[in-house]
Amino acid sequence: MSNPSLLILPGDGIGPEVMAEVRRIIDWFGDKRGLSFDVSEDLVGGAAYDAHGTPLHDDTMAKAQEVDAVLLGAVGGPKYDVLDFSVKPERGLLRLRKEMDLYSNLRPAQCFDALADFSSLKKDVVAGLDIMIVRELTSGVYFGEPRGIFEEGNERVGINTQRYTESEIDRVARSAFELAMRRGKKLCSMEKANVMESGILWREVVTEVAKDYPEVELSHMYADAGAMQLCRWPKQFDVIVTDNLFGDLLSDAAAMLTGSLGMLPSASLGAPMANGRPKALYEPVHGSAPDIAGQGKANPIACVLSFAMALRYSFDQGAEAERLEKAIEAVLASGVRTADLLGEEGVTPVTTSGMGDEILKALDASL
């Protein structure tokens, strides 16, 4: 049987830096665990624009549709601010999400014990935190029509449209209920049904889907109150399901519960392919971090943990995913830290590749 295929799209800024560490870890699993992948690499975002004048070449899009999973670093950067909106780096990523129909974006926020002191919140608020935000990823205000900047009278008006169909809400709600069944059987749905019709429909459809999951305790919260509760007492949550925009905001906020945006992975999943695996793209939650790019300061853990999610959700290798997560836990427990996590007494600063070295050593020690 041939190896499973992976398309790697490092992207821009710190994307290639963190992805270089993931490639070493992928090689380790091939050498030491007999878990080999057919890896190909291509361009996305600003890097693709520089080479082809488009943030995602059609050939790259076609490859992404064919492989078993895509791993992406990050896109964007100030160099591309002057570009027309239609060819901005971020459009490349949005096209991948939309055309692969990756409607369910899993963004776990887990606080490693070693980092509980580092969070901007009190230790007892975050210690042991393990929540999962499920963000709808292919619809809502990021994609709704009409959109654009139009002339209206003697001024311009910028328009984006929040739009959700029942089936779009239904499928992401089901994916969240399925996850909740495998976790703590608690699901909180967040919208703004108090001011938005799309929120009213969201709440109705989620409530309807809940009938198929009687074991899951469902609650509803307005997303603004949800943001507040995430900071006040995040451990009240198990799985959260929310729309595209609220999920984008809430997951960045949740990142800080774990200490750094450099710690948060994500999986973007769609419908099963012919081989039974879901369409899938894995990427860190963070962006291209132009402020630290090229300085060896980027934390590669979010991207490495995204590969761990690929092992779990695409390749049915839960035990190997856990091996990788435990290796990262051990490295953090030993006091090794990238620049984003410095500040405590007695920690050992390392560069991006230094963190990769330490994770590889911890993996070796796991054998």
Ligand SMILES: NC(=O)C1=CN([C@@H]2O[C@H](COP(=O)(O)OP(=O)(O)OC[C@H]3O[C@@H](n4cnc5c(N)ncnc54)[C@H](O)[C@@H]3O)[C@@H](O)[C@H]2O)C=CC1
């Ligand atoms: N999925 C993606 O590719 C995303 C791309 N972006 C793009 O990235 C560019 C920069 O956006 P920002 O708003 O600055 O968000 P960002 O996530 O790139 O950076 C926010 C802050 O977090 C820090 N940070 C992020 N990742 C880190 C890591 N792995 N290690 C250490 N520190 C890290 C950065 O240094 C910065 O101070 C923009 O062009 C934006 O559109 C933003 C978010 C997601």
Ligand SMILES: CC(C)CC(=O)C(=O)O
């Ligand atoms: C297209 C991305 C830049 C939007 C974003 O911030 C995200 O998906 O996290």
Ligand SMILES: [Mg+2]
């Ligand atoms: Mg974001």
